[in-house]
Amino acid sequence: MRYAMAIDTKKCVGCSDCVVACQTENDVPIGYCRDWIVEVTDGTYPQLETEIRSERCNQCDNSPCVRCCPTGASHYSEGGIVLVTPEKCIGCAACIQSCPYDARYTHPKGYVDKCTFCIHRVKKGMEPSCVAVCPTKCMYFGDLDDPNSAVSKVLKTRKYKVLAPEAGTKPNVYYLI
């Protein structure tokens, strides 16, 4: 099982619903977030292009955050999801420094927190909260090992990219372009 997400930059409008939905679903305190929206505009008026991306932890296959964690709090979990065990985390922030995507933050309670792919929902057969709420339905989630999953299907038919491939982290969040 390899969980992955694909996000369609041709449909995302940057509304940030995925961010609020994540906050209310996962009790992410106000002022913090597990996902965020980047808007990139290139060109000169009126020759313009804008790409909008909803970003979060890429659940990397080769993740420096797991490697550098001194306690094993950051670990790979089922389907390749990278999770943090709060009871093991000392809050040293090494993993925060190690992540090329700045996907982690220190929770006010002290431990480091990040996107979990909403594993608690996925286990029950539901979609991650951000995927379920997105008004443009631009996010696809599923198991890459299952050719019939939403994410496998869309990656078969569309061009895509990952972020900062040169960082060598082997991300599992794909951007449809």
Place this chain on the structure above:
Amino acid sequence: MKTSRRDFIRISALGLGALSIGGSSIKAAGKTLFSKDQLNKLMMKRTSTYCEVCFWKCAGWVYSDNDGNIKKVIGHPDDPHCNGRLCPRGTGGVGMYNDEDRLKTPLIRVTGEDGKQTFREASWDEALSFIAEKMKKIAAEHGPECVALFTHGSGGKFWGHLLKAYGSNNISAPSYAQCRGPREVAWIGTFGEELGSPEPTDIRDTQCLVLIGSHIGENMHNGQIQEMSDAIDKKATIITVDPRFSTAASHSKYWLPIKPATDIALLLSWMHVLINEGWYDKDYVAKYTYGFDQLKEHVKDFTPEWAYGITTIQPDVIRKTAREMFNAAPSVIVHPGRHVTWYGDDTQRLRCVAILNALLGSWGRRGGFYLGIETTIPGFPHPEYPKPKKTWRDAFPGQFVLADLALANGICDATIPAASRDCSFKGWIVNGTNLIFTLPDIRNTKKAIENLELLVVIDTMPMEITGYADVVLPECTYLERYDEIRTSKHRIPTIALREPAADPKWDSKPGWWMAKELGHKLGLDEYFKYKDIEEVLEWQLNKVGSSLDEMKRLGVKKMKPEDGQLLYFEPGADIEFSTASGKIELYATSFSDEGFDPLPKYTPHPEPPQGFYRLNYGRAPMHTFSRTANNPNLTDLMDENTVWVNPKVAKVWGLSNEQYVWLENQDGIVSSFPIKVRITERIRWDSVYMVHGFGHKNEKLTRAHGRGASDSELITTVMVDPIMGGTGMRGNFVTFHTEKPAKGGLL
């Protein structure tokens, strides 16, 4: 990466306790696999609601934990307004409930011995008695017609009922003359009926969507954005006409960066091309329309070359896009937009849009406009309303006859005494509309308010308008109350229930209760012969074959369309349109009857003076006007607006990114608060852009006070639409100040 730097806000008292929604409570549910609904039910209590963060009214479920804390709001899967997905504002709606800055008790304005005015807290009985006394006095001295109601959103029904029972029919909403009025009048003049909300645009199945300014994606009207996304998936052609590179423009096949205020020229030349090339639905036009020959004659000179000189859109682009529309016809939507009060000739611009749709045969066709179907819910029985002797229209003899609803600005103007009027308005009841930010030319609004004997404001938040009130009535939020049953036109008719998910916080009350209690104090008991709203809802639901219990269980109920109600015209059917000619009027007889151009004309509009830039404004997807500017969840996403400045302009003025500036308009009005510069290519060099709803003056709004600037303040030139009285707001121009100027703003 550049990020907008912001102070870290720590909010501790938010009621978002330690319990993780997904975490502990799901674990408690055990390991068995549950269906989505079962799981949701086990997780926590859920109650039905429909969203009040904007006026799209998406239905949803409110989830609360076992301690009664509201945790989240999730869209109702059966609701055609949202299809199970709320927009960011609806998802962040919990912030409305949790906001510590809410109005907490009734307030009455008092003047101290030093002449200083303050609010004192009052009991409900005191506050309502005070209002009743004043209203009786106004009725006795001037007549009940001199009290007007401004209302936007839910609760309008109850207050409207009260006002009509009291004897006035002057009920207005800013969603008409400040918003969609021109398009409704244009549609009535062309198709014989209005569009209403939600608009019956069949975007889901369209092959070509043409957006004239309408910035779907930033304008987060949920159904539309969802369907636009479906259309993108289905490879529909999107054509966006916008002087700004909107989000929709960035997702479009064609972006036409039009010179502001010249849309009518483009629309006329599209008609010219469609007709000259024969790219129109000949059968549809022949069978259903009236005045094609006049139209053909009228547009014969409006060539793309002519339009190019005005709009700066290349002639070949005009032709190519016209062809795209025709290729898709009748599955094409030239979108009417919603906030269309731009330049004062808006009804005529929307007439152009209506005519284009008629030529392409998209009205009543799949992928064009469907015929919305609604279930009507009977009103709770009450005696007939007294007949008002006057209405707001008497203040404008012979004017705005085509306006089908009351003008908020009209009532405001008529409140200012004039020799020509015998009675100006003496009392306003303002429910859920922040008139100071909502009506253009704040000077005018304030002048009207000065002449009032009574201003009652029903609101949830200490907004600008509440600061001018004699009595403030704190309404509880939509998450804490019952409201009327939502019915709406859609592909399938539905009804939806809003029930309280929690008790009202502090001493706030639901609108229905306030209106009823005030009714009793006014001696209008006959009109309020029910114990509470549950009794009314039960009665109404029974009439349509449901019940309160059923609705609590279902949240949304799909109703059966009445026999013969179709979504699209049947091919070749004979149809009688509700116009004078019984046809779709390309040539609008109702307009010519009133002395207006039956065929739209292009007229040039003023351009920015030297050193000034056209003030363009719009929506941010995560906010609704001013109502969310203090919402903790949504300010977390965006806590101030910025002024978009083209890099060339920034260079001329030596502005840098994130620098704060003050804006001054053509009438010498300066923004009360500075606004952050965003240097971006997405805006033209002759305009600036800002999101409406920021720059709040009220210090009680701890998150919104002084954050960003208010476009409302800078809109002092109003271009009134002669046809229906809409307030064109895009004819204002601003310049920059890097230091705080001596003169101030209007707030």
Place this chain on the structure above:
Amino acid sequence: MREEIIISGRMNLGVDPVLHAWGWEISVYLFLGGLAAGLLFFAGAYYLLGKGDNYPAAVKKAPVLVPIFLVLGLAALFLDLHHKPYFWRLYTNIKFQSPMSWGAWTLMIITPLSMVWAALHIREWFPKWDWKFQWIRDLEDFFSEYKKHMAWAMVLLGVILGIYTGILLSAFNARPLWNTSILGPLFLASGLSAGSALILLLSKNERERIIFTRIDLILIGIELFLIIHMLMGFQASTQAQIDASHIFLGGDLTAPFWIFVVVLGMLVPAALEVMELRHIKVPVIIPVILVLLGSFMLRWLICNAGQLSRYLY
């Protein structure tokens, strides 16, 4: 023009490195660790070379301070942890890929070692010192016999600790400014330089002073060489690293870096030390303080600059 912005208001101390996930604590920790490493290295090395009596400040006097530095350093690290009650979790795991884990374990061994060494030499500071209990005296005798082994361990662990202070940062691929293998040697050199400066201060012995002045001069030379190499290396690398190096080459931290680290922390003390060697009297405290300050500033600035630098995507 390219415009890249975050539009969902993401701004918090934890997520955005611009806002510093690591504050002064980590810099202090790295500085004290480096200083301790330098002192231990010299003590061990000169003991093994049989110079214990010739260079008493290096072998006997200065090392007594090491446990204090290490404990203070660990205290700083502890302060930096956000989930303090779980501190012990560091010692229920050995993670070879995690520099943090490495450091924790190195310190776990080196701290008691340095304490024993300090205990053996406590009379350098307090000549009348007496261990009140016989069993401690026995212990002292026991360790005295193994002094040579301990000296070897100190040399080795000193180098490891010195390099570790650099590797802790350079292991982070994600921060282009840290992502250079020069950081290890650079921080080692800087730690040794700080150590030699402190020895210089404590030394009453003319020969020892001359030797450590020379050592420090050489180390400063090495540091300068490494810094220049590091910056040149960045220039020859990816865009992310070129951009990162600009923080010190025209960007936000250029002035502090060149003034505090290079000029005041290296060039000026080096000049003063040269004067000293030429018998021009300068109060020894001045170059020593400058070197120590420079050594701290080097870490502080690199620590901060690294958090300012990021990948481009």
